[in-house]
Amino acid sequence: MTGVGIRTTDAYNFLADEVGGVENVGFCKSDAYNFVQRERRALIDSGDASSLSKVLQDRQSEDNMFSYDILTDEMNRLIGFLWIDGHSKIDYDCFGDVIVFDTTYRLNKYNLACAPFIVVNHHWQNIFVGGAFIATETIESFCWVFETFLRFVGGKQPTTIFTDQDQAMAAAIERTFPTSRHRLCQWHISKKAPSKVPAFNNDKVVRSLFYYCMSKCDSEIEFEKCWSDMVLRGNLEDNRWLRDLYKVRTRWSTAFNKSCLDLGILSTQRSESANNVLHGCSKATSSLVECYIGLDKLTSNWHRSEHDEDFRCKHGSVTPKIQHCHLLKHILKIYTRKSFSIFEQAYMDGAVGVCVVEESRISENHIVYATQHCESAGDLKRWFVTVDSTNFDANCSCMGFQTKGILCKHILRVYNHTNVKQIPAKYVLNRFTLKAKKGMYLSKEARPKDFDSNLVFRSHMMRFTYDLTRQIEDCKLVKEYVHTAFIEVAKKADEIVDEDEMMRKGVKDKNDKNKGLVRDPPTMRSKSQSNNRPKSHWEKTSKRKSKII
Structure with a gap:
């Protein structure tokens, strides 16, 4: 029960209720805590970082599309790792046009920042397409995360990526995602605004003009006019925070991003909700292995929700509110x-x-x-x-x-x-659409349990090519085109196989050299010195008022 996030004391009380009292359980509560601690220590018996490396290697042997990388410092201490499974790669191919990336929470005993990549699927659900933990939020750390992520997804850059106002993150995105549109989270900006601009607390018109500039303006001209009216009415010409915000207006105002797909997303709330869910299955004393397992369970639950919705779409019926349309x-x-x-x-x-x-x-x-x-x-x-x-x-x-x-x-x-x-x-x-993932390689959850991944892949490709050839067999022109394309694909596949063999040999030599030598990361502190979500201006104000009362 503790493996699915139930607290030890709650699990013990449940067992006591089931058997008619604590005297019938057969062990006391301290025995339960000791057992859980032994299980947790067993996960990292060879060291947290080494155990994590072994867990990732085992996962890669089960899923031939699973990829991961570990970053170490000069003392061979783990300072970052990133992983993407086969299911996530497929989801990114289908829905990777808009990404939400956030590093708000640090839910482990080393205070490594949790950095999930979140996208929105065809059911408008959160989907996890990659995760990373990093020790320091520097330009170099973020560059490593983004470059590794791009390498694992075949170099496909997102159309839009949402983040918070982190300068190091912004610089890294500019380097690694040159064709992507970088957008800032409006939620963080709106929560800072009352404390940075006192006029927002006293003048509703000024406040409403600011929020209108954020998401209601239909053009850049309308934004400029609305911003000028706000500054003039509130006498805000000398407000430094607003001046700095105006310099990066193209990253947070929707008026400057009308030609770029963003799915109507305005903040990193989707990523933060993932971190918030993880907060329930991981805590400040958790090991890296426990954090990885917790995130893996979270993504499995999201995949299950997606499959459930797929089933409802396939077998359910929807009646339009307007008949005969x-x-x-x-x-x-x-x-x-x-x-x-x-x-x-x-x-x-x-x-x-x-x-x-x-x-x-x-x-x-x-x-x-x-x-x-x-x-x-x-x-x-x-x-x-x-x-x-x-x-x-x-x-x-x-x-x-x-x-x-x-x-x-x-x-x-x-x-x-x-x-x-x-x-x-x-x-x-x-x-x-309902066919958003049609023709994609089978996910791990959809594979037959008695088949290995290579056999499933061969079966999928044979079925795909068979359907394609049946579809084009009556058109001579298309048949010639497809035949020529297959020849080109075969040549390219040979080149990729040769490169992959060389890369695998290099990785194997590196792993053999460093096997068992990866050390646990140093304990870091976040920039804000907190493991929790940053409180808004209104939350802080209400707390101070309650103390005065």
């Missing part, structure tokens, strides 16, 4: 349940809350529709939707599709206005 019926067959509910809400908001106030033809096939919210008829703010009448390609000035990946309510209102019955394929991202 061709567009909703069409998208219902494509999207997952959660993605469909988000799309349906946007459609209903557009049908009821948005009105088309003007339309003008700018060319023979292109029409511009001016839309605005029905409840604000006196408001001059409008969103302009340009539609191609030949193929129904649409573009909205709010750029909701470019950022969230699902059509905005303004375009859906225009589609409803023009009686469009089917969403163009280009506006249905595969990452939100």
Whole structure:
């Protein structure tokens, strides 16, 4: 029971209740604590770092797609390690366009920072795609983490990566993710704001203008105007924190990121929630092996939740809130349940809350529709939707599709206005569909228990190529193309195999040289000297008031 996060005292009390009292258990509570401690020591009998290395090696022998790396200092002490399993690599291939990365918690006796990589799957659930522990939060440490992660995922960089306001992390991202958009967590910024800018506590207008700049502005021009109004009204020209924040405005304001996919995420809360869950199965006295096992159990639970939702999508039924709507019926067959509910809400908001106030033809096939919210008829703010009448390609000035990946309510209102019955394929991202992971290599949980991983891979590839050849057998042109592509793939595979053999030989020599010599990491302290989530300005203020009372 303690292995799944139940406290020793709770487990003992449960056993006592089951057998009718502590006198019938057969051992006392101190015996239970001693047994648990012996089990914990057995996990690290050869040293915490060496035991962790052995656990990772054993996992790699079970999963041929599992990758890990250990970083040591000049005294051969462990100062960082990172791992990614086969399931995580598949998930990253499918959903690695937006990553949340955070190092808020240090849940081990060495105070190494826990740094999980979190993405959002097609059910809008948290998915763990890699984890790391590092001793120091320096540019070099973060560069090692990001470079190792990129090496394990084949060099694929995310479209957007969310982090907190750490300068070392920002510098490392600029070096290792040059094509990715780095975004800062708005939650951390909003919690600092009341203590950094006293005017926010006294003037609601100034505070509302600041939050409007964060996520409500539709353009850079609107942001600049709103920011100027806030500074002028609050007399904040000399506020140093705001000046520094303005310099990095492209990293936290949505107005400067309209062309970049972010799934509507504004903070690192998804990663912090993962750390918070881990807080229940790991504590400040936990070993590194226990931390790794705790995270592995957490990811297994998330995978199980994903499989459960896959089952509901496959065997369950969803009734649209609006009956006899061709567009909703069409998208219902494509999207997952959660993605469909988000799309349906946007459609209903557009049908009821948005009105088309003007339309003008700018060319023979292109029409511009001016839309605005029905409840604000006196408001001059409008969103302009340009539609191609030949193929129904649409573009909205709010750029909701470019950022969230699902059509905005303004375009859906225009589609409803023009009686469009089917969403163009280009506006249905595969990452939100029921077939988001179709054709991917089987995950560990989905593999037959009596088959080894190589046999499962061969079976998968044979089934994949068989389906492909059956699909193209009637088209001579495609058959020639596929045959030529297979020849090129075979040549590339030979090159990769040769490189892999050389790399494995080098890794084996290194492991043989350092086998059993990896030492436990030194005990570190975090920058904030705390293992807990940073408290907001309002939490600190309320605590001081309660003490005064």
